[in-house]
Amino acid sequence: MAISLAESLHIGVADIAMRKVRSAITVLGIVLGVMCIMVVLAILAGMNQSTMQWMTERGGLSKVEIGFNWNYDFRQGGEAKLSLSELRTLQSLIPEAKAFNPNISSWNTRLRYRNKHYGGHLFGVFPDMQVVENWYPAKGRFINDIDIRENSNVIVLGSKVADHFFGERDPIGQSVMLGSQMMTVIGVLTEKYWENPGGGGMWGKNALDYMNHRSYIPLSTMLHKISPGSKIDQVEIIAHSPEAALELQKKLEPIILQMKGGKRVFRVSSAQEDMIQMQQSAKMFSAIFIMIAAISLLVGGIVIMNIMLASIKERTREIGVRLAIGARRLDIFVQFMVQTVLITALGGVFGIVLGYAILDLVSGYLDMPMVANVNMIFTALSVSVGIGMIFGIAPAIKAGNLDPVIALREE
Amino acid sequence: MEIIKTKGLIKDYYLGKVKVRALDGIDLVIEAGEFVAIMGPSGSGKSTLMHIIGCLDRPSAGEYHLDGDLVSALPKSALAGIRNRKIGFVFQSFNLLPHLSILKNVELPLMYAGNSARARKQQAERILDSVGLSDRLKHKPNELSGGQRQRVAIARAIVNTPSILLADEPTGNLDSQAGGDILEIFSELHRAGNTVIMVTHDAAVAARADRVINIRDGLIDYGDLAG
Numbered sequence: 001m002a003i004s005l006a007e008s009l010h011i012g013v014a015d016i017a018m019r020k021v022r023s024a025i026t027v028l029g030i031v032l033g034v035m036c037i038m039v040v041l042a043i044l045a046g047m048n049q050s051t052m053q054w055m056t057e058r059g060g061l062s063k064v065e066i067g068f069n070w071n072y073d074f075r076q077g078g079e080a081k082l083s084l085s086e087l088r089t090l091q092s093l094i095p096e097a098k099a100f101n102p103n104i105s106s107w108n109t110r111l112r113y114r115n116k117h118y119g120g121h122l123f124g125v126f127p128d129m130q131v132v133e134n135w136y137p138a139k140g141r142f143i144n145d146i147d148i149r150e151n152s153n154v155i156v157l158g159s160k161v162a163d164h165f166f167g168e169r170d171p172i173g174q175s176v177m178l179g180s181q182m183m184t185v186i187g188v189l190t191e192k193y194w195e196n197p198g199g200g201g202m203w204g205k206n207a208l209d210y211m212n213h214r215s216y217i218p219l220s221t222m223l224h225k226i227s228p229g230s231k232i233d234q235v236e237i238i239a240h241s242p243e244a245a246l247e248l249q250k251k252l253e254p255i256i257l258q259m260k261g262g263k264r265v266f267r268v269s270s271a272q273e274d275m276i277q278m279q280q281s282a283k284m285f286s287a288i289f290i291m292i293a294a295i296s297l298l299v300g301g302i303v304i305m306n307i308m309l310a311s312i313k314e315r316t317r318e319i320g321v322r323l324a325i326g327a328r329r330l331d332i333f334v335q336f337m338v339q340t341v342l343i344t345a346l347g348g349v350f351g352i353v354l355g356y357a358i359l360d361l362v363s364g365y366l367d368m369p370m371v372a373n374v375n376m377i378f379t380a381l382s383v384s385v386g387i388g389m390i391f392g393i394a395p396a397i398k399a400g401n402l403d404p405v406i407a408l409r410e411e
Numbered sequence: 412m413e414i415i416k417t418k419g420l421i422k423d424y425y426l427g428k429v430k431v432r433a434l435d436g437i438d439l440v441i442e443a444g445e446f447v448a449i450m451g452p453s454g455s456g457k458s459t460l461m462h463i464i465g466c467l468d469r470p471s472a473g474e475y476h477l478d479g480d481l482v483s484a485l486p487k488s489a490l491a492g493i494r495n496r497k498i499g500f501v502f503q504s505f506n507l508l509p510h511l512s513i514l515k516n517v518e519l520p521l522m523y524a525g526n527s528a529r530a531r532k533q534q535a536e537r538i539l540d541s542v543g544l545s546d547r548l549k550h551k552p553n554e555l556s557g558g559q560r561q562r563v564a565i566a567r568a569i570v571n572t573p574s575i576l577l578a579d580e581p582t583g584n585l586d587s588q589a590g591g592d593i594l595e596i597f598s599e600l601h602r603a604g605n606t607v608i609m610v611t612h613d614a615a616v617a618a619r620a621d622r623v624i625n626i627r628d629g630l631i632d633y634g635d636l637a638g
Contacts, residue, residue, distance in 0.1 A: 007522060018510050321506045324467060325567065326495020326523040329488065404467045408506070 005338065008331075012339035016346070019311075026307045027347030029300020030387060033293050034351025034380045035358060038372065040289040041379065042359050044282055045371035051278055054194070054207075060134065061242035061272045062098070064249050066235040066256060069267035078263030081231035084223070086259055090235070093255055094248060099131035099238040104222050104230045111215065112177040113165040120161055121214045122178070124222025124230075132236040135211075140172040140187030147218040151225060155183040159191040160212040181225055183217065233266075242272040249273065297383065300347075301391035308340055308395035319399055320407025333400035340392030341385055348384025352377055413476070414574055414606050415441040415464060420473035420483075422459050422629075433459040435629035436473065441608065443574075446601040448617035449610045451626035458579070460626060461610045465498050465577045466490040478574045495523050499568030503580035505560045507552040513539065513563045514548040520571045538566045542596065558589030565596055569605070576600060578609045582616055594619050 016023045055061055068080045082090070082102065091100050102125075109122040123129070127144050130136050137156060147154050155176060162171045162185075171185045192208040223230065237252075239245035249270040256266050312319070319332055359372055420437040423430050433456045441447055451457040462468040463475060466482055469490070475483040478497055482490070499520075500506075507516045514535055521531035539545055542562040552560050561581060568576055578597065582590030598619060601607045609620060617623045625632040 014510065317506070318508055321508060322519070322523075323491065324465070324494060324500050324506075325520045326491055328491040328523075331491075331523060405462050408467070408502070 005334070008334050008338040009342065011335055012342040015339055016343060022307065022311075023343050023346075026304050027300070027343050027350070029296060029303050030344050030347035030384050031351040031354060033297035033300050033387075034348050034384055035355040036293040036296060037290065037380055037383065038352060038355025038376055039358055039362070040286060040293065041376045042355075042372045044286050045373065045376075046363075047282060048279070049371055051275070055271050055275060060238070061275055062239045062245045063132065063271040064237045064239060064245050064252065065269050066237070066252065066266050067269070068233050069264055071267070072264050074265070076263065078260055078265040079231070080233045080265040082233070082235070082259075084220075084232075087232060087235070090255065090259070094237065094251065096239070096244065097237045097248065098240050099128035100235070101126045101128040101132045101237070102219060102232045102235040103129070104219065104227070104232055105234075106222075106227055106230065109178065109215075109226075111161070111165075113174070116165055118161055118164050120158075121210075122222075122226075123214060123216050124219040124226070125216050126219055128238075129216065129236075132238050133211075135189055135192065137187035138190040139170070140185070142187055142189075143216060143218050148220050151220045152218060153181055153183045153221065153225070154186045154217065156187040156189060156216040157185060158189055158212040158214045160209075161215055162188040178217070178226060189216075242275075245270045245272045297387055301387045304340060304344065304388070305391040305394055308336065308392065309398065312336065312395050312399045315399075316402060316407045316410040319402050320404050320410065323402070323404035324408060329400040332402070333396045336396040336399045337389070337392050340395065341388035344384045344388030344392075345381065348381045351384065352380050355380070412443045413440050414443040414445075414478055415439065415608075416474075416476040417463075418474040420460075420463065420470045420475060422456075422463065422468070423471045433629055434463070434470070437626075437629075437631060439624065439631065441575075441606065443606055444601075444604055445622060446597070446607045446620045447609070448620035448623045449608065449626060450612060450614070450617050450623055451632075452612060455626045456629040457610050457612075457626045459629075461577060461579055461608075464575075464608065465500060466493045491523075495520060496571065497574040499571075499573040499576045501561070501564050501568050501576065501578040501581045503583040505552070505557075505564045505584070507560060507563055507567075509552055512549050512551060513544065513555070513566075516552065516563060517567045517570050520567060524571055535566070535570055538570045539563070542566045556589070557585050558592055561585060561589070561593050562596065565593070565600075569600065575606045575608055578607070580611055580613075581609065582611075582613070590616075 072078075072080075074080075087102050091097075094100070104124040106122045109120065111118045111120060125143065126148065127142060130142050136142065138159070140156070142156055143154060146152070155178065157165075157171060165171065165176065166174065171188055174185045175182050176185060177183070189212075192211040193206050194208045195205060217226065219232075223232075237248065239248045249268050252268045256268060257264065260266065322332060356372060417437050417439045420434050420439070421432070422434040423432050425431070435456075437460060449457050449460060459468070463470050464477075466477070467490075469487065470483050473483065474481060477493065480493070482493055485493070507513070508519070511519075514532070517535040517539055518531045521534060526534070536545065536548065539548060542565060544559060544562055544566070547555060547559065552563065555563065561584075568578075576597075581597070582593055585593060594616065597607050597609065607620075609616070611617050
């Protein structure tokens with residue numbers, strides 16, 4: 001039986017305490033490497049988190065969109081337009097969809113209430129808009145199927161629009177003028193709010209505030225009464241799951257292509273696909289940084305091995321004495337192994353602490369979300385222990401293999 | 412009872428490619444409870460003999476029995492246990508670990524023997540008390556005089572009651588007063604029944620022993636008996 005691990009730990013701690021400066025220098029590379037890993041992992045986790053939040057806020061990962069294909073050369077013919085009958089065919093072909101919302105939007109519409117005007121972004125939609133955008137009325141109701149069938153003159157306002165016209169008063173049942181049409185306000189949507197963790201910038205603090213300036217009317221009303229010439233060039237579809245969304249996307253692509261006579265005037269995209277692409281680029285980014293950290297850890301490991309070898313050379317006589325009074329080679333091996341691992345583990349702990357400090361500093365400075373979690377601490381710690389084990393073996397074997405006679409002769 | 416018995420003990424070294432014979436057939440018997448001095452000029456092979464007796468090294472040929480075990484047949488890996496249980500070393504330069512308290516130094520052989528922390532502390536304190544150092548337990552070796560350090564080394568050597576006490580020039584680094592005190596401790600240990608083997612080149616020191624074994628050119632020199 002070798003002496004207990006606790007015994008070796010005890011010896012190791014005493015040695016490190018005795019050679020504080022040397023231990024600190026020994027471990028510098030590990031501290032920096034671990035710190036680097038911590039920061040990279042936290043930045044990645046932060047990026048992932050805010051991307052996820054953004055996606056969820058924009059309808060989630062189950063969303064599939066048919067929209068104008070900006071990459072298509074329209075000189076080759078075709079028009080990015082879907083008729084109502086084409087839409088009905090489309091909808092009947094994908095009964096598995098959870099929500100189906102074609103829409104038309106118009107930028108320059110003028111709403112008027114008494115003497116107040118409001119130039120806003122107007123959408124003609126299906127009732128499913130609520131499901132697609134995960135956005136529901138705070139007051140009143142949203143457009144329903146009857147409104148679509150009847151081409152009703154009803155309107156649902158965004159919170160900013162309602163504020164502008166009615167302030168504190170109840171907007172429900174009031175009439176607003178949309179061009180020459182008189183529209184009855186049936187609902188006001190909840191306020192959309194998402195605090196951009198990247199810190200406002202040109203959109204102000206609320207990255208989704210533009211949505212609060214919108215108004216919604218039935219798609220049929222839009223087509224028949226408000227802007228008869230307009231085209232449906234966007235359909236938002238929600239699947240039951242992100243995986244189903246990918247399948248739906250694959251299924252829709254050939255259907256749309258066929259509908260448009262083989263011309264790629266529409267692009268079918270899914271949030272899940274965008275997410276996967278984003279994650280792939282995040283992986284690339286992290287691979288590069290992890291490699292930099294790995295190089296730093298490798299150099300740190302080599303430094304540790306060197307210093308341990310020098311330390312063993314210096315302590316040859318001590319090893320000889322220990323061997324003479326009954327230490328086995330295994331005891332000596334374990335003693336130096338434990339000491340190396342202890343030093344690197346301590347380095348890991350310092351690296352984690354420093355990493356946290358830097359995260360605090362940098363995330364405050366860059367206004368970037370960084371998420372540190374327990375997993376990272378485990379990763380960082382196991383990496384530093386691993387380095388200690390790998391680079392501690394050679395010195396420990398060397399120490400364990402010393403010949404007691406020669407070791408005792410060493411001055 | 413024979414505690415040590417060697418038969419035709421041979422040890423060869425290689426200095427580069429040149430073979431050097433350090434021991435050339437040593438036949439030696441030491442009885443339990445004897446106080447023996449091994450003498451010889453430098454280069455005579457006495458240190459090599461001591462290393463083999465102390466199980467720090469193995470003979471190239473020949474037999475070595477220690478306390479009934481044929482240790483010359485044991486692999487190197489088994490020798491650590493023998494050193495721990497059966498041999499107590501006292502070195503010329505004390506060889507205490509400088510960063511450990513003298514208590515911890517004396518505890519070391521007990522630690523490698525696998526004794527509990529509590530048992531070894533008690534045992535080490537008892538032994539240090541017997542060599543008159545019970546008031547210095549927490550001191551580091553460099554806070555003690557040479558004589559005191561050698562007494563710590565003796566305490567460490569005897570703490571787990573070995574079969575033989577092996578001392579290599581134990582007074583070599585001490586003034587005559589301290590050296591005399593140390594020799595007196597060896598004599599006391601001998602009177603208490605311990606087997607003491609002392610390697611020295613000092614005839615006055617060797618004179619304290621019951622018997623002197625002279626080594627010359629790797630052989631026991633029977634023609635020039637001293638003491």
